Amino acid sequence: MSKNNGIKVKQLLEVMKSGNEIVFSKAIVELNGLMKPELLPELVSILQSIESDKNRFELLQFFNDLSADGAQEIMMQTILNPNFIDIRQELLASIWSSRIDYSNYLAEFVEIASEGNYLETLECLTIIENLDGPFDEADILESQLHLKEYLESSTKTDEKSILMSEIALLIKNMNEELGEFDLEDMD
Numbered sequence: 001m002s003k004n005n006g007i008k009v010k011q012l013l014e015v016m017k018s019g020n021e022i023v024f025s026k027a028i029v030e031l032n033g034l035m036k037p038e039l040l041p042e043l044v045s046i047l048q049s050i051e052s053d054k055n056r057f058e059l060l061q062f063f064n065d066l067s068a069d070g071a072q073e074i075m076m077q078t079i080l081n082p083n084f085i086d087i088r089q090e091l092l093a094s095i096w097s098s099r100i101d102y103s104n105y106l107a108e109f110v111e112i113a114s115e116g117n118y119l120e121t122l123e124c125l126t127i128i129e130n131l132d133g134p135f136d137e138a139d140i141l142e143s144q145l146h147l148k149e150y151l152e153s154s155t156k157t158d159e160k161s162i163l164m165s166e167i168a169l170l171i172k173n174m175n176e177e178l179g180e181f182d183l184e185d186m187d
Contacts, residue, residue: 009034016046016059024055028062037071044078048087063094072100076108088116092123096130103131106174107142113167114150121163128170135174143171 012034015027031039043059050056066075078084079091092112095102102109106128113124147168154161 005034009036009039013039013042013046016043016055017049019050019052019055021052021054024052025058028058032062032065035066035068037068037074040071040074041078041081044084044087044091047090048084060090060094063091064097065099066094067099072102072105075100076102076105079112080108088112089119089123092120092127096123096127101132102127103133103135104139106131106135106139106171107146110143110146110167110171113164114146118158118160118163121160121167125163125167125170128167133174135178137178140171140175140178144175147171 009031012027012031015023016031018024043062047056047059050059063075075091075095079088079095084091109124109127113121113128116124147164150164154164
């Protein structure tokens with residue numbers, strides 16, 4: 001990013017922090033052309049402090065439209081950051097709405113689903129259902145471990161448990177597909 005663009009981005013971020021709906025909308029449009037994945041944590045911090053429903057919607061829509069290389073790694077680091085747990089469900093929703101492939105983070109989504117609340121689990125289920133793959137055997141095994149830990153620690157048969165069962169079925173199918181793929185490679 002050039003020095004002038006860096007200054008412009010800082011100005012846009014300050015404008016967004018002001019909370020003024022009109023300038024916020026304009027700043028989002030301008031930021032779109034200057035977006036770098038490194039800005040995600042600061043934008044998530046702004047999301048955390050937004051009081052305007054309109055501004056919140058616009059920023060979440062901005063996250064939905066992300067397509068920059070490297071954005072998935074920084075977004076996942078941000079989602080896993082305990083400082084942003086209060087908006088994690090909204091961030092997860094932006095993941096399944098985005099055009100970025102998060103297949104490499106299968107195990108992380110299963111972990112979030114097992115540790116999170118019902119809505120976070122629902123978002124993770126939606127994300128997992130929409131992952132393209134291919135999936136690494138190690139990620140599937142790690143996902144199975146997270147599921148096992150959840151089952152061992154949970155005695156509930158609530159709505160979240162139903163979602164976790166659906167996730168377990170998806171992981172089982174992924175594992176079976178991986179096994180079929182390996183067998184086909186041997187022919």
